[in-house]
Amino acid sequence: MKIDKIWCLLVLGLASCGTPSTLDVEKELNYGVSQIEATLTAIPDGNPNIPRNIREDGKTWRYVDYKDWTSGFWAGQLWYAYEFDDKLELKEAAERFTSELKPLAYEPVIDHDLGFQIFNSFGHGYRLTGNESYKNVVLAAADSLATLYNPVVGTILSWPRSVPNMEWPQHNTIIDNMINLELLFWASKNGGADSLYDIALKHAETTMENHFRDDYTSYHAVVYDKDTGKRIKQVTHQGYADDSMWARGQSWAIYGYTMVYRETKDVRFLDFAQKVTDVYLEHLPEDLVPYWDFNAPDIPDAPRDASAAAVVASALLELSQYLPQDKQQLYRSKAEGMLKSLAKHYHAAPKNSALLGQSTGHYPAGTEINTSINYADYYYLEALLRQKNYSKDGYLARSND
Template identity: 35%
Template sequence: MTIAPEMLDARYSAPQPDLSQSWLREAIAGVLTQLDTMLPRFTTTFPAASASAGRYPAVEKVDWTEGFWTGMLWLAWEVTGDDKYRAVAEGLLDSFEERLDKQIKVDTHDLGFLYLLSCVNAWKLTGNIRARDLALRAAELLYRRFNATAGVIQAWGDLNDPARQGRMIIDCNLNVPLLFWAADETGNSAYREAAVRHLSQAARYLVREDASTFHTFYMDIHNGQPLRGDTHQGFSDSSCWARGQAWGIYGFALGFHHTGDTTQPELARRLTHYFLNRLPEDYVCYWDLVFTARDNACRDTSAAAIAVCGLAELLKILPLTDPLRPAYVNAIALIIRNLSTHYFAPPQDGLLREGVYNFGRNMGINEPNLWGDYFYFEALVRLSRVWTPYFC
């Protein structure tokens, strides 16, 4: 049964100034200046997942996030045509190849984040055959994580570990595009079928009736029955982790692009309303949507940036006559302007201050993080031109 979305908060009905091309050019120029200060330090290594005291340590093949650095380099190359960005991004293919060859940190669904933003985009933008081959190898590894009985891609860890089997998480909505791409590239329909089934299970079990989301959900891999939902990074099992809600908005909007399933954008709309209706006065979310102004909670700017990209993707799908389009356009303007005005990071490393990696584990709190930086840059590029997302 389809459940209607919450009524959208009246705050978004008031007309907002347009995001002019001059404003967007200035915001993108600020991003490029910041990337240029970081570039000399990260030509053979990567910024860590999150900054420490405002500065990114250098790492190599240790996390799920390295692709966001190459993603920003490719965005910068698309925007400027300057081959210094392309040269570094292509040079880092060595690291992504070694990761596959030596099986370093590849027991994860985050192969999508890693290889869509480093290799698939390199293939699409420049015809780099090596990048294509690496991405196809990564897609095969991701496909092996699919359990046909449960209909889900296992999030993390050894596929034979009973404690991890059958666990899907909302983040995977942004990883399954690697399988859709590989299916189109090779003609292997099994990749597409796995991605479609996973998205279907995510819609059925990760999304609650009120359009909030579980971070994680367990399926029985032996009989396919649902077991339980819980959280890995949210405030509680029953709360709504802000970044997870943003992954859902973006991922279900992308689902329509890949499948043509009209239930996907409607689901993205429901998640969007839940998200927008729980934003504080400056429209930049707390790290969990359970919090209000009286809780003095940390923001998560990365979740805000992801949500903007997801809402922009949703707008590409909705009819021009959709009565809520003006409110969604206003919401995008409110969020992105406040991120740019109040949370842009210089003189630190990174693009956005006040991100949260994992609050419960005291990781990356009130610091820039690499995915927040990437999606902020993507949002600006999306809004400034006609652009094909790297997740399409």
């Protein structure tokens, strides 16, 4: 990003740089609650019953069961809605959909997404209610996730099964896995084994060494030799090309290393979080919502990814508080600009009950393109709550410390 554009944001204000001038956080949170309540009225009896994304008709939800990697985002939205609105019916719905995910903590692990699934549901439930049974599930899930750790490689296995281009049975790790480390950090500080902290720390270090190009853009996946730990290849499974910057992958890196710094207070991670952030910000379009891949050949006609913008907005509200005033001010203004842009231009279509539209899931596979997806809504609510709860002590972290 050019210097004059940065100073436009800092000095002249966001309105003069192509983003809306104000953000009514309470209005957006109320909008989110009303959309969630509308979704609740449409959920079918029986399974699958967890809303994941809006179908191609633009109106109806596609539902998944508890094993889907996105299953925890819906329960998480309900907990965030309850945190804001304090309605008994929201709490009851959050408890209902959280309880459906309990088997994940005790069944054989099918992938690395237990953090997304369990920490976003039982973790928030414990934070908001103090229910000890929720804590027990979180701790069990952390132990289960740790079984995927390969100490020779130094990372958690992401997909313990055959996935195209992943050289199974070699060891694969995807950038998304950075978010799931929070489950391990939290468990280690709340009654779990100290080794959980060590696993999370080593995973973050190994990923930092192997998952990034010289310009700090992220590969989606790295494949390692499971027996020697040697890196075999770096690929971008859900991006445009192996050497492209897939927007959501970069957002996971920004969010993940911000969280790792919070949990470790190791300045290596604070420095790295800024590096992966700055390259993302440098290449954003004017409205601060990225195309699904920064190197997509059909820009400016390529689909956007509002989910990446929501993840980064939430991360920057936290990251900003750890930095000196000049960088803090830049990141805060960027995050607030992202939220304003999402509020003004990226609401879901009026005919459905999601919060945001124009997210992209797996473009190369032709799935969830330019639609509403539950994790976009989850991180949008999280970012709005962080913005609302800002105080002299900083933006509230997502963690349940």
